[in-house]
Each structure stands twice: as C-alpha cells, then as structure tokens.
Amino acid sequence: MKSFVSSLALFAASTFALPQQLSSLEGRALSPYAPVTTPCPSNSPVRKANDVSSAESSYIQQRQTKANAALAAWLTKTDSTFPTTNLPIVGITTSGGGYRSLLTGAGVLQALDARDGNTSLSGLYQGFTYQAGLSGGAWLLSSISGNNWPTITSLKTNLWETAFEESLFDPDGALLAVADAVITNDIAAKSAAGFNPTLTDPYGRLLAYQLLSGNDGGVSDTLHGLTSNSNFTSQAVPYPILTSIGVNTDVGQCTPSSNGTQYELHPYEFGSWDSGVGAFIQTQYLGTSASNGSPVNGTCHTNYDNLGYALGTSSNLFNEVCISDPTLSGLSSNLTTELTNFLGAGHQLVTRDEYAVYPNPFQNYPGATSVSNQTELSLVDGGETDQNNPIWPFLHRPNVAVLFVNDNSADTSDNYPNGSELYNTYQIAKSDGLTRMPVIPPDTTFVSQGLNIRPTFFGCNTQNTLTLIYLPNHNYTYDSGVSTAKLQYSKTETDALIANGVAVGSYNGNGTFAECVGCAILKKTGGTLPSKCQSCFSSYCYN
Ligand SMILES: *[C@@H]1O[C@H](CO)[C@@H](O)[C@H](O)[C@H]1NC(C)=O
Ligand SMILES: *[C@@H]1O[C@H](CO)[C@@H](O)[C@H](O)[C@H]1NC(C)=O
Ligand SMILES: *[C@@H]1O[C@H](CO)[C@@H](O)[C@H](O)[C@H]1NC(C)=O
Numbered sequence: 059m060k061s062f063v064s065s066l067a068l069f070a071a072s073t074f075a076l077p078q079q080l081s082s083l084e085g086r087a088l089s090p091y092a093p094v095t096t097p098c099p100s101n102s103p104v105r106k107a108n109d110v111s112s113a114e115s116s117y118i119q120q121r122q123t124k125a126n127a128a129l130a131a132w133l134t135k136t137d138s139t140f141p142t143t144n145l146p147i148v149g150i151t152t153s154g155g156g157y158r159s160l161l162t163g164a165g166v167l168q169a170l171d172a173r174d175g176n177t178s179l180s181g182l183y184q185g186f187t188y189q190a191g192l193s194g195g196a197w198l199l200s201s202i203s204g205n206n207w208p209t210i211t212s213l214k215t216n217l218w219e220t221a222f223e224e225s226l227f228d229p230d231g232a233l234l235a236v237a238d239a240v241i242t243n244d245i246a247a248k249s250a251a252g253f254n255p256t257l258t259d260p261y262g263r264l265l266a267y268q269l270l271s272g273n274d275g276g277v278s279d280t281l282h283g284l285t286s287n288s289n290f291t292s293q294a295v296p297y298p299i300l301t302s303i304g305v306n307t308d309v310g311q312c313t314p315s316s317n318g319t320q321y322e323l324h325p326y327e328f329g330s331w332d333s334g335v336g337a338f339i340q341t342q343y344l345g346t347s348a349s350n351g352s353p354v355n356g357t358c359h360t361n362y363d364n365l366g367y368a369l370g371t372s373s374n375l376f377n378e379v380c381i382s383d384p385t386l387s388g389l390s391s392n393l394t395t396e397l398t399n400f401l402g403a404g405h406q407l408v409t410r411d412e413y414a415v416y417p418n419p420f421q422n423y424p425g426a427t428s429v430s431n432q433t434e435l436s437l438v439d440g441g442e443t444d445q446n447n448p449i450w451p452f453l454h455r456p457n458v459a460v461l462f463v464n465d466n467s468a469d470t471s472d473n474y475p476n477g478s479e480l481y482n483t484y485q486i487a488k489s490d491g492l493t494r495m496p497v498i499p500p501d502t503t504f505v506s507q508g509l510n511i512r513p514t515f516f517g518c519n520t521q522n523t524l525t526l527i528y529l530p531n532h533n534y535t536y537d538s539g540v541s542t543a544k545l546q547y548s549k550t551e552t553d554a555l556i557a558n559g560v561a562v563g564s565y566n567g568n569g570t571f572a573e574c575v576g577c578a579i580l581k582k583t584g585g586t587l588p589s590k591c592q593s594c595f596s597s598y599c600y601n
C-alpha cells in the first residue's frame with residue numbers, strides 16, 4: 059500500500075509541470091480517462107430506435123439458450139413435475155438507493171446465484187438474460203460486470219468490505235489521499251482532450267475506486283469494454299443495462315418532469331426509446347457529436363464511455379438544488395466542495411457542472427425533436443422521476459416476459475419502499491401508450507395490503523404484459539432501512555445488509571416461495587402447471 063501511494067505521488071508530481079493545452083493524443087498518453095479521436099465508422103454510429111441493435115439481438119439469442127438451460131435445471135430441482143420447454147426470457151432489476159440498495163441488491167443476487175450459497179432460489183441468476191440497475195443499483199451492476207461477474211461473496215471480501223469502511227468523500231480519508239492526485243490528472247486529461255468535465259467526473263472516478271479493480275480505480279474500464287470480458291464473450295451472464303434521465307437544460311429545465319426522457323446505457327448502445335429522442339448511438343462512439351446522424355466535422359471519439367462515468371451518470375443528483383447559480387446555494391455541501399476541487403483551482407461552479415454531460419449525437423436527427431438543437435445532453439440520476447426501478451428498458455423489449463424487481467427505495471420515513479415508484483412507472487407507461495407494464499395499484503393499496511413488505515407478483519394473469527416478481531427491501535434479519543445519505547459502512551454493517559438482502563431474495567427461507575416463483579415464471583409459457591400452482595397464485599399474485 060505504501061509503495062502504491064508513493065508511486066502515485068511521483069506520477070502526479072511529474073504531471074503537474076505540464077502545459078495546460080494538450081492535444082487529445084497527449085491527453086490519452088497522460089491518462090486512460092481521456093476520450094480519444096478515432097476514424098469514424100463507414101456507416102453512421104447513430105440509428106433510429108425501432109428495435110434492439112443487431113449486436114444486442116445476437117447476444118440475447120445466444121444468451122437465452124444458455125439461460126433457459128439453467129432455468130430448466132432450477133425448475134426441475136424445485137419441482138420435478140414442472141414443464142421445461144419454451145421457457146421465457148427472464149431478467150432482474152435493482153433500484154436506486156445508494157449503498158443501501160447496492161448491498162441489499164447484492165444479497166438478493168447472492169440468494170439467486172448457484173455459485174454462492176444454497177437457498178431454494180439458488181440457480182435462478184444463471185437463468186437470467188437481462189440485468190438492469192439504476193443509481194445504487196447501477197453501482198452494483200457496474201461492480202459486478204466491471205469485475206467480470208465474480209460472486210457477491212468474492213466482491214464483498216476482496217473489495218467492498220474494506221472500500222466502504224472509508225467514505226471516499228471524506229477530505230481527511232485515506233482513500234482520497236491515495237486517489238486525489240491521480241484523479242486530478244485524469245480530469246485534467248479529459249479537459250485537455252477538449253471535453254470540459256463536470257462534477258460527475260470526479261464523482262464517478264471516486265466511486266470507481268470502491269467498485270472497480272485495476273490501476274487508478276479501474277480507470278481503463280469502459281462500458282463498451284465489458285463486451286471483452288470473458289464471461290460476456292461466452293454469453294455466461296445477463297446483458298447489463300444502466301438507466302439515467304435527460305433534462306432539457308437549454309429550455310431552462312433543471313430537474314426532469316415526471317415523464318422525463320429515459321436513457322439507457324449498455325455495452326452496445328446509448329440512447330432513448332422515448333418520443334423526442336427515439337435514437338441510439340453505439341456506445342463505443344460516445345463522445346462524438348453528430349448532426350442528422352453524421353459526425354460533426356467528420357470527427358469521431360471513443361473512450362468517453364468510461365465505466366465510472368457511466369455509473370456516475372446513473373447516480374448524479376447534483377441538479378437537485380435546481381438553481382442557476384450554484385455558487386449561491388446549498389450545493390456547498392462537503393461532497394460538492396470536495397468534488398469542485400477536482401475541476402481546477404478556484405473553479406466557480408456553473409449550472410452545467412450539475413449534470414453528466416455527453417456531446418449530443420442526436421442533433422438534427424429525425425424525430426429527436428426535444429434534443430435536436432442541444433450541443434450536449436444533460437443527464438441525471440435514473441431515479442429522479444420517482445421511478446426508482448429500471449423497468450423502462452423492458453417495456454420496449456417485448457421478448458422479456460418475467461422481471462424480478464428488487465426495490466430498495468426510501469419512500470417511507472424509515473427508508474423502505476411503499477410501492478409508489480412502481481405505481482409511477484405504471485402511470486407514465488400508461489400515458490405513453492406502453493402496454494407491457496402490468497396494472498400496478500397505488501401505494502395506498504401496497505401499504506394497506508402489505509404488498510411492500512413481502513414478495514408480490516404483478517401481471518400473472520395478463521399474457522401480454524410482463525410478470526413482475528416484486529422483491530421489496532424489508533428488515534428480515536437487520537434494520538436495512540439505512541439512509542441513502544450514509545456513505546461509510548463498517549464490515550459488520552456491509553455483511554449484515556448483504557445477509558438481509560439474501561433474506562429479501564429468498565423471502566427469508568419461506569418454504570413455498572421457490573415453488574411459487576417457478577409457477578409464476580411458467581405461467582407465461584402457457585404450459586400445463588402442477589395443481590399446487592393455484593394456491594401460489596392466490597397467495598402471491600396481485601393480478
Ligand atoms: C442445498 O440445500 C438443499 C435443501 O436444504 C439440500 O437438499 C442440498 O443438498 C443442498 N445442496 C448443496 C449443494 O449443498
Ligand atoms: C465468469 O468466469 C469465471 C472464470 O471462468 C467463472 O469462474 C465465473 O463463475 C464466471 N461467472 C459467471 C457468472 O458465470
Ligand atoms: C411528457 O409529457 C408532455 C405532455 O404530455 C409531452 O409533451 C412530452 O413529450 C412528454 N415527454 C416525454 C419524454 O415523453
């Protein structure tokens with residue numbers, strides 16, 4: 059550790075004397091964080107959002123074959139009379155909620171992972187084709203995928219337990235002491251390459267120190283680069299998707315409206331299905347400005363899709379103060395003060411700093427009316443429309459039939475979910491004419507019927523909608539309603555939250571739960587089900 063720190067200090071010292079203006083090539087040489095100029099592909103990297111990309115479709119086709127074999131094995135283990143042909147595509151989502159959601163969500167995954175313990179649901183994770191996360195859930199998914207999909211136990215013992223003991227944002231903390239100089243250099247390199255950084259840059263870089271491995275907090279990891287990890291190339295893992303919300307800052311908006319544009323960020327593509335955008339760019343070419351699909355000045359960029367920046371994009375809340383002059387405001391919290399230091403000596407915060415910014419690839423693009431004259435896209439935390447579960451991507455992928463939804467939102471005063479996030483998604487989906495979302499009752503019904511304190515299934519009886527297997531955070535073994543603002547966890551707290559998450563994922567060992575999950579998955583296939591599924595449906599299915 060000592061030599062690591064001193065070599066960082068040397069590295070930093072050697073870079074401080076460099077001139078301010080550097081070409082992007084020099085920026086690249088200085089730090090793997092800097093975007094680089096690259097020849098443009100022969101075809102436009104931008105396309106209309108009419109279906110998933112052929113790259114994704116090909117991954118999914120191969121993944122589904124493997125996932126369904128694992129799903130069949132789990133179903134047979136659960137009940138040897140379950141039919142195992144024509145199995146549906148199944149996915150899982152983890153909500154926002156900071157470290158609370160990361161850790162609870164990790165426990166849920168552990169409960170479902172055949173490699174990591176033995177619950178009645180162990181093996182289901184191997185049967186998933188998609189996995190999505192937003193905010194704290196995006197931290198979890200990025201940590202898993204960026205480390206090539208190890209077990210939760212391995213991430214916990216080799217990375218998180220130690221990393222989370224120290225708040226990265228503590229100005230006197232040891233982690234910041236290690237990372238400070240080298241991150242300053244990364245951010246200066248991005249700036250020198252012509253991309254003006256914002257608060258999301260140091261924020262994402264610091265988070266990456268806790269979530270990724272490799273030099274300088276996994277600085278070389280990119281979202282597109284996940285496609286090179288061995289478990290991805292062998293289609294051994296679900297396809298990962300992060301979400302974020304667009305804000306139309308050019309028309310004076312500073313927080314999104316309740317139907318704000320839903321962006322998705324994944325290894326192959328970045329963009330939105332929503333009206334007003336309706337387009338995607340290949341993730342590897344993020345950083346490229348394009349007009350009507352053609353790269354501006356014939357110039358393309360890569361390496362803008364840094365994984366730490368992507369997970370920071372999905373979780374940045376700096377706009378919540380929503381003011382045009384941040385220097386006058388409550389933004390002067392310790393966190394913001396700390397992060398502002400990375401933007402250069404004496405940097406005065408401006409509104410733009412409150413967003414994760416992306417050079418806009420959708421300028422003047424047919425149909426991209428809401429962003430067509432913005433030079434940059436401004437993105438914020440995926441939960442800012444009070445739809446804290448990343449379900450949106452699956453309302454646009456009709457081949458997905460069953461979705462596990464692990465909701466670790468802090469809706470109640472004691473930081474537990476009350477169903478309102480799910481209800482909001484249902485309402486906005488309905489008003490947008492999206493038909494894959496099952497009917498969700500209002501939060502008052504969740505609370506009065508206890509649907510938010512035990513697993514509940516939605517959409518069992520509607521063949522044309524998703525079935526949602528709703529897994530709300532609940533204090534089975536530990537008081538897991540930890541504040542989203544808590545940034546530091548002892549090993550004991552980390553372990554206890556994960557262990558409680560295992561209970562959330564397995565309904566605390568309830569003897570009939572696995573059987574009933576199997577029944578709910580198979581209900582979508584239309585095959586003949588064992589008669590005991592009837593009592594499952596009456597216990598767990600809301601509709
Ligand atoms: C897992 O638990 C079940 C039920 O308790 C048991 O039958 C099975 O042998 C266990 N499997 C392993 C691999 O430990
Ligand atoms: C990923 O690959 C490693 C090494 O081959 C393997 O041990 C691990 O179980 C894989 N992960 C998954 C989710 O299959
Ligand atoms: C949100 O709703 C408004 C009013 O109905 C509509 O004009 C706008 O296009 C919607 N935005 C999105 C992203 O769907």
Ligand SMILES: *[C@@H]1O[C@H](CO)[C@@H](O)[C@H](O)[C@H]1NC(C)=O
Pocket residue numbers: 347354355357
């Ligand atoms: C395109 O070139 C013009 C003229 O050199 C320059 O002002 C502009 O910033 C360039 N735009 C991009 C996105 O590179």
Ligand SMILES: *[C@@H]1O[C@H](CO)[C@@H](O)[C@H](O)[C@H]1NC(C)=O
Pocket residue numbers: 229230392
């Ligand atoms: C902010 O930083 C100061 C100085 O390091 C520290 O004394 C104070 O406790 C911090 N406040 C919070 C809320 O962390």
Ligand SMILES: *[C@@H]1O[C@H](CO)[C@@H](O)[C@H](O)[C@H]1NC(C)=O
Pocket residue numbers: 308309427428429430431
């Ligand atoms: C385009 O920009 C102009 C100002 O330059 C603004 O008034 C207009 O609302 C913008 N259009 C859209 C669709 O955002």
Ligand SMILES: *[C@@H]1O[C@H](CO)[C@@H](O)[C@H](O)[C@H]1NC(C)=O
Pocket residue numbers: 468469470476478501502505
């Ligand atoms: C659920 O939580 C939301 C967000 O905090 C709150 O506005 C709503 O009143 C709560 N609903 C109930 C029924 O308590």
Ligand SMILES: *[C@@H]1O[C@H](CO)[C@@H](O)[C@H](O)[C@H]1NC(C)=O
Pocket residue numbers: 533534535536537538
């Ligand atoms: C869970 O919360 C309830 C209500 O606050 C409390 O009575 C119970 O002791 C808690 N259980 C645990 C394990 O913290």
Ligand SMILES: *[C@@H]1O[C@H](CO)[C@@H](O)[C@H](O)[C@H]1NC(C)=O
Pocket residue numbers: 512568569570571597598
């Ligand atoms: C298992 O869950 C069902 C449905 O919530 C419930 O009726 C039953 O009492 C639970 N069984 C145990 C042993 O907790």
